[in-house]
Amino acid sequence: MPVILTVDDSPSMRKMVSFTLTGAGYEVVEAVDGVDAYEKAQLRTFDLVLTDQNMPRLDGLGLTRKLREHPGFRSTPILMLTTESSDLMKQADRAAGATGWLVKPFDPVRLIEVIKKVVR
Amino acid sequence: MQNVDHFENQKEQMSGASSEYLTFRLGSEEYGIDILKVQEIRGYEAPTRIANAPHFIKGVVNLRGTIVPIVDMRLKFNCQSCGYDEFTVVIILNLRQRVVGIVVDSVSDVMSLSDDQLRNPPEIDSTIDTDSIIGLGSLDKRMLILLDIEKLMSSSDMGLVT
Amino acid sequence: MAEVQQDSSGSGADFDLSQFYQIFFEEAGENLDQMEQMLLHLNLDTADDEELNGIFRCAHSIKGGAATFGFSDVAELTHKMESLLDKLRRHELKPNSLMVDVLLESADASRALLACHQSGTVGQGPATGDLVRRIQSLVNGEAVPAARQVAPQQPPTVEVTPPNPAKPAGDVPDAVGNKPSAGRQLVIRLTKLQQVEQANAVMELFRDIPGLGEIKASVAADALLDERVFEVHTTSSNEELLDLFAFHVAREQVVIEELSPPVGAGTNAPDGVPVNAGEPTAVAAQGYGFFDGAPGAPVQPVAEAKAPAVAVEVSKPSAKSGGAGFVQPEAATIRVAISKVDQLINLVGELVITQAMLAQNSRTLDPTIYQQLLTGLADLDRNTRDLQESVMSIRMIPMSVVFSRFPRMLRDLAGKLGKKVEFVTLGEATELDKGLVEKITDPLTHLVRNSCDHGIELPAERVRAGKPESGTITLSAAHQGGSIVIEVRDDGKGMSRKKILDKARERGMDVSDQLSDAEVWQLIFAPGFSTAEVVTDVSGRGVGMDVVKRNISALNGTVEIESSEGYGMRVSVRLPLTLAIMDGMSVGVGSEVYILPLSSVVESFQVRSDAVSTVGQDSRLVKVRDEFMPVIELEKVFQVPRYDTERTSDMMVVIEADGSRVVLLVDELLGQQQVVVKNLESNYRKVPNVSGATILGDGKVALILDTAALVRRSRH
Numbered sequence: 001m002p003v004i005l006t007v008d009d010s011p012s013m014r015k016m017v018s019f020t021l022t023g024a025g026y027e028v029v030e031a032v033d034g035v036d037a038y039e040k041a042q043l044r045t046f047d048l049v050l051t052d053q054n055m056p057r058l059d060g061l062g063l064t065r066k067l068r069e070h071p072g073f074r075s076t077p078i079l080m081l082t083t084e085s086s087d088l089m090k091q092a093d094r095a096a097g098a099t100g101w102l103v104k105p106f107d108p109v110r111l112i113e114v115i116k117k118v119v120r
Numbered sequence: 121m122q123n124v125d126h127f128e129n130q131k132e133q134m135s136g137a138s139s140e141y142l143t144f145r146l147g148s149e150e151y152g153i154d155i156l157k158v159q160e161i162r163g164y165e166a167p168t169r170i171a172n173a174p175h176f177i178k179g180v181v182n183l184r185g186t187i188v189p190i191v192d193m194r195l196k197f198n199c200q201s202c203g204y205d206e207f208t209v210v211i212i213l214n215l216r217q218r219v220v221g222i223v224v225d226s227v228s229d230v231m232s233l234s235d236d237q238l239r240n241p242p243e244i245d246s247t248i249d250t251d252s253i254i255g256l257g258s259l260d261k262r263m264l265i266l267l268d269i270e271k272l273m274s275s276s277d278m279g280l281v282t
Numbered sequence: 283m284a285e286v287q288q289d290s291s292g293s294g295a296d297f298d299l300s301q302f303y304q305i306f307f308e309e310a311g312e313n314l315d316q317m318e319q320m321l322l323h324l325n326l327d328t329a330d331d332e333e334l335n336g337i338f339r340c341a342h343s344i345k346g347g348a349a350t351f352g353f354s355d356v357a358e359l360t361h362k363m364e365s366l367l368d369k370l371r372r373h374e375l376k377p378n379s380l381m382v383d384v385l386l387e388s389a390d391a392s393r394a395l396l397a398c399h400q401s402g403t404v405g406q407g408p409a410t411g412d413l414v415r416r417i418q419s420l421v422n423g424e425a426v427p428a429a430r431q432v433a434p435q436q437p438p439t440v441e442v443t444p445p446n447p448a449k450p451a452g453d454v455p456d457a458v459g460n461k462p463s464a465g466r467q468l469v470i471r472l473t474k475l476q477q478v479e480q481a482n483a484v485m486e487l488f489r490d491i492p493g494l495g496e497i498k499a500s501v502a503a504d505a506l507l508d509e510r511v512f513e514v515h516t517t518s519s520n521e522e523l524l525d526l527f528a529f530h531v532a533r534e535q536v537v538i539e540e541l542s543p544p545v546g547a548g549t550n551a552p553d554g555v556p557v558n559a560g561e562p563t564a565v566a567a568q569g570y571g572f573f574d575g576a577p578g579a580p581v582q583p584v585a586e587a588k589a590p591a592v593a594v595e596v597s598k599p600s601a602k603s604g605g606a607g608f609v610q611p612e613a614a615t616i617r618v619a620i621s622k623v624d625q626l627i628n629l630v631g632e633l634v635i636t637q638a639m640l641a642q643n644s645r646t647l648d649p650t651i652y653q654q655l656l657t658g659l660a661d662l663d664r665n666t667r668d669l670q671e672s673v674m675s676i677r678m679i680p681m682s683v684v685f686s687r688f689p690r691m692l693r694d695l696a697g698k699l700g701k702k703v704e705f706v707t708l709g710e711a712t713e714l715d716k717g718l719v720e721k722i723t724d725p726l727t728h729l730v731r732n733s734c735d736h737g738i739e740l741p742a743e744r745v746r747a748g749k750p751e752s753g754t755i756t757l758s759a760a761h762q763g764g765s766i767v768i769e770v771r772d773d774g775k776g777m778s779r780k781k782i783l784d785k786a787r788e789r790g791m792d793v794s795d796q797l798s799d800a801e802v803w804q805l806i807f808a809p810g811f812s813t814a815e816v817v818t819d820v821s822g823r824g825v826g827m828d829v830v831k832r833n834i835s836a837l838n839g840t841v842e843i844e845s846s847e848g849y850g851m852r853v854s855v856r857l858p859l860t861l862a863i864m865d866g867m868s869v870g871v872g873s874e875v876y877i878l879p880l881s882s883v884v885e886s887f888q889v890r891s892d893a894v895s896t897v898g899q900d901s902r903l904v905k906v907r908d909e910f911m912p913v914i915e916l917e918k919v920f921q922v923p924r925y926d927t928e929r930t931s932d933m934m935v936v937i938e939a940d941g942s943r944v945v946l947l948v949d950e951l952l953g954q955q956q957v958v959v960k961n962l963e964s965n966y967r968k969v970p971n972v973s974g975a976t977i978l979g980d981g982k983v984a985l986i987l988d989t990a991a992l993v994r995r996s997r998h
Contacts (some may be wrong), residue, residue, distance in 0.1 A: 010343050012306035013350065016299060048578075054342050068577070077578030083346055086521075090571075099579050100572035105349035105357075105528065108299075114570050117580040168983040169874065170969055171920040180966060182977045185632040189966040218965040280967060 002047035002119045003027040007037040007063065008081070009055040017050065020108040021115070034058025038066055045072045048119050052104075053082040053089075061096045068097035077118040081106070139235075141257065143228040143264060144211065146193055151248075152257055152264040155230055157213050164208035164223060174279045181221065183212065189280065191273075192223040197248055215270050220280060222273075231264070233257045238266070249275065299351055306347045307400050310356075313340040314389050315686070321385055322689045326377050334371040337385075341367050344392065349528065356395045359410045362417045363388050369421060384416045386690070467541040468514045469500065470523075474535050481510035483530040494518060494526075524569070533569050620716075623676055630666075630673045631863075631958040635977050637666045638955075642979040674863070677717070681759040681768070682710035684723050688730055688757060695734050702741050702751055703734055708758035714766055718857060721837055722768070725830040729770040729853050730755060732827075737774030737851055747848065749773065765856050773850040777843075782806060803843035807831040835940060835990050838864065838879050866957040866976070866986065869935065869948040872922040875984045876948075877957055877976055882989040884936040884943065886951060904945050906936060912996040915947040919971060919992070939989035944996045959986065971995065 004026050008014045018028045029046070031037035033055040041049075049067065053060035060080050067073040077099040082089060093101055102114055141152030167179030167190045176196035180187050190210060194202045202223075210221045239256040248265070252272035257264040274281055317340040320333055345360035363385055369375040391408045398404050472481050488497040495516025516523065520538050527536055572579045637659075644652070644659055685707045696703040714722070738744075738753030745751055756771040779802050786793045786805050793805065806827045834841050839857035858864060858881065865880035894904045894913065902913040916922070917931055931947040957976040962969060962985075973988035 009339075010306075010309060010347055012302045012309050012347050015305055016302045016350065019302075052346075054339050056336070056339065075577040083342070083349075083525075090573075094573045094576065097577065098573065099576045101570060103525075103533075103569035104346050106569060107532065107534075110569065117572075118578055168975075168985065170966075170972075170985070171922075172970070180962070180975065180983050182981055182983050185628065185635070185960075185977065187960050187962055187965060187975050187983060220965060 001025065001027050003029060003044075004048045004050060004115070004119070005029050005031060005037060005040060005046040007031045007034065007049065007051040007055070007060070009033050009052065013052070016108070017111070020111055024112045024115075026115070026119075034060065034063035034066075037063055041067060041070065041073060046076060048115060049073075049076060049078045050102075050115075051078065051080060053080055061092055064093070064096040064098050079114070079118070140230055140232050141264065141266065142211070142230050144209075144224040145226045145228065146197060146224055146248075150228070150262060150264050152231065152233075152266045153213075153269040157215060157269055159212045159214040159219065161227055162210045162212060162221070163206065164204050164210050166204075177279055178223070183219070183221075186219060188212065188219050188221050190221040190223060191278065191280070194223060194225060196278075213269060213273065215273060217274065218280065220273055231257070231259060233259065233264075233266075241265075248272065249277075251275070303351060303400075306351055307396060310344045310347060310396055311393070313344050314393050316340050318386060318389050318690060319686060321382050321389075322693065324377060324382060326379065326382070329370070329377050331371070334367070334377075338364065338367040338371045348396075353396070353399050354530070355410065356392050356399070359388055359392055359395070359413065362414050363392075366417050366421050375420075375423065381420050384413060384420065388413050388417065465495065465515050465517050468516065468520075469539045469541060470497075470512045470514050471537040471539070472510045472512075472527075472531055472535055473508070473537065475508045475510060475531070480530045484527055485512070487526055487530075488514070627673055627677065630670050634666055634670055634956075634958060635979070635981075637662055638979040639981055670863075674715070675713070677715050678713035679716050679719055680710060681712045681714055681719075682707075684714075684719055684726060685710050685757055685759075687723070687727075691727070692730065692734055692755065695731065696738075699735065700740060701734065701738050701753065703738055704752050704754045706754060706756045708756065709760045712759040712761060712766060714759070714857075718837060721833065722855070722857065725833045725855070726757075726768065726770065728827075728830050729855075730757065733770055733772035733774060733851065737772040737776070739775050747775075762856075765858055768855045768857070769852055770855075771850065771852045776847045776849055776851050777803065777806075777845040778847055799845070800843070803845055806843070807841070838881055840881070864957055864959050864986070865954065867935070867954050868952040868978075868984065869916070869933070869946070870950045870952050871916045871920065871931065871948050872924055872926075872929070874920070874922055875952060875978065875982070876916065876920075877984050877986040878935065878937060878946070879973075879986070879989060880954060882937045882939045884938050886933060886935040889932045889934045889947070904934065906945070909943070911936065912944045913947055914944055914992055914996055917947070919995075937989045937993070939993045942993050942997075944993050946992070957984075957986070 004021055006014060006017045006021070006028055007030075008017065009032055014030050014032075018030055021028045029040060031040050034051075035057045037049070037051065038058065049063075051060045051063055058066070060082070064078050064080070067076065067078060078097065080093050080098045080101045081104050082093075082101055083104045090101060099118060100114070102111065140155040142155050142158050143150055143152045145151075165181060167181045169179040170177065170189075173179070176192050178190045178192050180189050182188075192202065204223075207226075208223060209225075209227050210223050211227065212219065212221045237257055237259055239258060241250070241253050241256050248267065249272070252268045252275070254266045254268050257266050272278065317337055320337045320340070324333055324337070341360050341364040345357055345364055348354070348356035348360060366375075366381065366385070370377055370381070375381075388410075391410055391413055394408050395410075472484060475481055485497050485499070488494050495514055495518060497515075498513045500511045500513045514523075518526075523538065524533050524536055527533075640659055641663060644656060647656065649656055688707075689705055692703055692705050733755045738755065739747070739749075741751040744753060754773050757769070758771070759766060759768045761767075779799065782802055782805055783793055783795065783797075786808075789808075791805070791808065793802075807830075808828060831841050834855055834857070837857055839855055842854045842856075843851065844854075845851040866877040867880050867883050868875050868877050870876075889904070893906075894902055896902050902915075903910045904913050913934070915931060917924070929949055931949050933948050933950055935946045935948060935951070936943055937946055959974045960976055960983075962972060962975045969985070971988050971991045972985045973991075974986045975983050976986055978984050
């Protein structure tokens with residue numbers, strides 16, 4: 001079963017994503033911000049990382065950059081969940097090494113669709 | 121006095137619950153109450169008296185940390201003064217609003233009554249307020265007065281409700 | 283769970299998100315609290331990046347959740363707040379107090395709206411249109427926004443039919459570096475509309491948001507019944523439009539078709555999506571995309587993001603926080619339902635009682651034979667005490683929780699009254715039982731308001747009196763022995779002895795001029811005693827100090843006042859650390875045991891019949907030193923049966939409660955111990971003169987006396 005790391009400082013969003021993904025048959029690990037996520041990434045690999053952009057301590061961009069420097073995560077799909085969909089944001093995401101983006105608020109159905117495209 | 125509709129309503133309520141009754145004796149009459157409302161049966165221990173309470177409220181006891189009032193049903197309905205010994209029985213009831221203990225003369229068994237054993241109560245002369253009487257059960261030669269114990273204990277003359 | 287209204291946009295029909303609402307409400311509440319604190323502490327001149335980011339993130343988080351869970355009125359308002367905060371954190375705007383004001387008001391409004399959603403009374407929340415306009419003005423850099431005084435507590439006017447209550451006014455996210463292109467002509471089709479209001483709301487966006495563009499209803503031959511078509515002229519990108527519309531219609535419902543190629547599109551096209559008519563725009567409507575060639579990207583690039591090849595250096599503040607070292611992780615916490623904690627405390631209480639019983643029963647054992655047992659019991663005693671302390675501390679929360687509401691309250695109040703007030707807090711980390719915290723908040727609020735309203739003088743007056751223009755109100759908390767002492771101190775004008783004595787006489791109280799200061803101050807606690815000096819309620823609800831005193835007494839606490847005319851006033855509240863456990867003195871009457879709260883006991887002594895005099899029929903007084911005090915015979919009050927006629931009540935215990943002293947007549951003093959307070963009313967009812975019950979070491983129940991009630995009784 002594929003394992004997804006979901007990172008968001010908002011508990012309600014985390015729970016919602018977790019619930020949606022486990023319902024679709026994925027295993028989910030939650031992290032409360034970039035630092036927490038990176039620590040969890042030291043312990044195991046994931047099939048996908050779903051991360052919010054704005055978080056305390058280490059935000060989505062920072063997390064993405066750090067993960068890409070880590071040998072185990074060079075090619076892991078990383079999707080940014082973001083409410084900012086500006087061009088500049090996307091450039092930043094791409095530069096940091098993100099695989100793609102998904103705009104918030106999103107529909108749980110769409111989330112699953114998108115994930116299916118990147119998780120084998 | 122119960123009319124048929126009222127009885128039918130009561131029966132409907134009761135048929136939702138279990139039709140198992142704990143039976144106990146008060147004076148010369150035998151009563152039955154919904155077993156689901158009974159938490160446990162204990163011996164009598166002297167409660168802590170509460171001043172200015174009605175004479176049939178003996179006081180409160182400690183039931184594993186919870187303060188529970190003890191109502192002597194014999195005093196309320198039956199005798200002028202009653203004794204307490206090692207055979208005195210207290211039924212601890214777990215009702216919606218409260219936990220309360222009632223002192224009765226004796227406790228018998230748990231009986232299952234099916235619908236055809238239930239009867240419409242005639243205009244009987246029971247010491248207990250007929251509003252709380254759901255019906256009569258008859259089994260072998262015994263006649264059981266079935267009580268809505270929840271209603272009875274919440275009635276204002278029981279002194280538990282402000 | 284309460285019924286919660288939810289908008290139709292933005293959520294999949296197959297997923298029930300309502301299970302997450304409660305978490306979101308709590309989370310949003312915390313974010314709003316944090317935002318408020320940070321706004322109040324914000325230094326306008328040297329605003330810190332971290333602070334601005336922090337405030338932004340709070341608004342952002344609430345907006346995200348509100349939008350996801352369909353609370354579009356909250357989403358719109360917080361989106362607006364976020365756009366202002368975004369500019370602030372990017373240093374495109376400088377913070378000023380008007381901004382802080384409008385953000386604080388908006389936070390209040392958001393709270394109210396969320397409360398409506400939580401209780402299911404949508405449509406009765408505050409109107410947000412004015413707030414939105416004011417924020418927009420500030421965002422646009424206008425010096426003085428047209429601020430209409432909209433008090434969030436006013437009776438709400440229902441503006442629009444649900445499910446889109448507030449006036450829609452989401453702003454177009456304004457990203458740095460976006461050059462607005464010249465206008466584009468679009469045909470926008472809204473499909474699968476559940477209500478016509480959704481389409482109207484979209485149209486209103488164009489009306490309410492300056493610069494968004496023009497919209498005109500249009501007709502299309504193939505439009506279905508649940509579709510609406512518009513012609514739109516705008517300089518905004520499709521992405522921006524979809525973002526805006528998302529508050530009213532889900533992205534999948536919007537189809538954007540461009541009629542003419544983008545005019546003046548340069549290398550910095552604001553819209554990353556190629557705007558040809560037809561298919562690719564539907565892609566934008568999907569709201570996601572993958573970067574070509576990015577690690578992990580799907581083999582078939584589904585959508586776009588054809589960003590310009592030029593890599594743009596992004597130096598956003600948030601990126602900065604990502605790079606440099608980590609902050610040390612904060613203390614880990616765990617959320618626990620209060621009922622679980624209460625259950626735990628009950629169980630530990632039981633343990634304490636059982637252990638006490640064991641200790642009592644073992645007292646008569648021969649130590650030489652039972653040495654191991656007795657040692658074990660001594661260990662048990664210690665362990666139980668430690669466990670109890672530990673468990674009680676779970677419910678302890680810092681006073682900062684209580685203190686945190688005052689800065690905001692004082693800011694508003696002082697502003698209204700035209701006074702300048704500095705607020706100082708000390709001992710915020712002092713901990714207090716959660717149950718107490720909830721009950722102490724109201725009385726403290728009254729006291730603080732009092733200080734501001736009646737203590738602190740107007741700036742001019744203060745200057746005339748040689749004081750600094752700004753008054754200071756200090757709120758402090760500290761542990762003292764087994765109690766917590768909370769003080770409210772101000773450097774205002776203090777109380778006037780004369781005014782109080784006069785007022786007391788006016789009310790028919792017989793007061794002598796010889797009363798000590800302390801006694802004079804205590805007069806203000808008398809019921810109905812309210813001079814303009816001491817009562818306050820700026821919103822008009824007269825509340826007296828007597829209520830404050832009563833509240834505190836109900837917590838087994840005491841209140842003391844010190845005042846110096848012209849210099850200020852100090853009110854000290856002393857409370858036992860927890861409600862559940864009390865220091866008690868047990869007394870015997872007949873064969874019964876009663877418990878007195880130790881905090882009420884002044885002294886005790888053996889009665890001397892010559893000191894007792896009978897007044898009237900039954901009332902007895904006893905002379906203690908120079909004071910005459912009423913005697914209350916517990917035997918009579920509680921009708922204690924006397925079996926042993928040899929015994930009489932000959933011990934006197936002086937108690938003080940409700941501002942007076944009386945003497946209780948009992949048989950004997952049995953001892954002092956900590957008792958676990960049990961509620962009598964859960965299964966029985968309120969008993970006069972009794973405040974609760976406890977279980978003694980022998981397993982028996984003892985009643986805890988309500989000393990305030992006994993004192994009051996003696997007055998009749």
